[in-house]
Amino acid sequence: MSIIERDYLPKPESIQFPRELAVLIVRKAASMAATFEEKALDQLTKDARSALSAGVDSNQVIRQLRL
Known part of the structure; x- marks a missing residue:
């Protein structure tokens, strides 16, 4: 198999x-x-506080925020 090399575009300066x-x-x-x-x-921080104030378990917040 041969490869043909051609310069179709000018080389950038x-x-x-x-x-x-x-x-x-x-x-x-x-x-x-x-x-x-x-x-x-x-x-x-805002999202974690909001979730915690809504009664979400801290371990679930950790999973949801992918910490």
Whole structure:
């Protein structure tokens, strides 16, 4: 069996990625992750408190929240 290699698309030019841009992207991603983590923590806590106040057993809450 033979493989035919063809260049149908031009090769992308190699560009130098600016270090400053990479650092800014990492900082933004870290900030977004922290915000998401805080919101997730708040929501999980709210859901657990709501379930516990409704009389749900804590072991069931653990299973439902997949903790």
